[in-house]
Amino acid sequence: MSDADAPLSATPRTRLRRMSQKGRGDRGALFEVLRAGLVCHLGALVDGCPMVVPTVYGFDTTHLFLHGSVASRSLTTDAEVCVTVTVVDGLVLARSVFEHGVNYRSAMVYGTPRRVVDAEEKLYGLRLLTEHVAPGQWDYTRAPNGRELAATALLALPLAEASVKTRSGPPDDGVGPDAALGLWAGELPLVATWQQPLTDPALPATVAVPAHVAARAGTRADRS
Template sequence: MLSATPRTSLGREKHRGSTDRNDLYQVLDTGLVCHLGVVADGHPMVVPTCYGRVGDTLYLHGSTGARSLRAADGAEVCVTVTHLDGLVLARSIFSHSVNYRSAVVYGRARLVTDPDERMDGLRALSEQLVPGQWDYARRPSRKELAATAVLALSLEEASVKIRQGAPEDEDEDYALPVWAGVLPLVTAWGKPEPDPVLPEGIETPVHILRRE
């Protein structure tokens, strides 16, 4: 179960919240990009980046020179992941909404220094995007690892909010001759496009084709 804290307790639309930790995992594991919120040099920053999960730890990475990652080390941060599933078109403009699944994670981030955990975090990031790619492509070199920062964030303090279903109009608006319903949003992978300099005979791996 997710334990409510002053930061994760919902103020509005509380019925859309979930305390099931499996719902948190589902939102995170089916996403590709998160947004890292951090204060850097006295100013707020919200940075989009890729991520991966191992158990109850979220991993992010970037250049060792990235201002956002340097500022996040040892600091309180906020990470969000959102899926937009559709537009909810109501009979009144006020009642329009969106169907979505979202997760908000709060906590004190830490820079990962243990070599084994760093590799586990990078593997999780790679597998989040394309499962199977970590074992297929070349692993990071020592020089590349030295240029890469890996950030860890516990999933202990998190909230999940989900909205699905039809419009919810005011009672008097149901009589209006206005179309109402849901416009679903579907995202799909396209056909893999080979690198123009790829040598002849190298076929697209099965694990990439599975993403189509």
């Protein structure tokens, strides 16, 4: 059985108690959401208070990698965290306000992250993170130096406990009493696309946009 075919964890925290039919039970579904997203939200208790921080991420088949300043209070390794990724695919506009909704793909990952201290593993995780948001950029640009690596904290969160939930399709009130109201109902899809690159004004005119950046213009940001 491949990693994608393996079932997701079944724990009290990952069991869906409402609308369980929207749940996806395979790890392949988790990877689909992680590939489609760009920003995750890291939820942690900091000094006894909840803090939720948006940040970019990278991942492989076993870990989610998060980075930030070594001074960041949210990058804790002594307590459990919850990381969520949500991709909005559109609005669901029904005949009644109650039945309105959102088409989405989402994942929640629970666990206690580990601070990455090994230099080789740190570069590996930072490369995954960079290549996830900007494929081709790691090899194009200068690699981090020792001072920059020392100033950067990298966390590795195991993908051992996670849940995935999605919604797609039209409103659910097409066969109910409200169907006789004669009101329009349906979906309003949302597709984010990359625009044309904007060159740094400080660059000489002779420096062209690299091919891996130019190629993303007009493509979907969610990599569907």
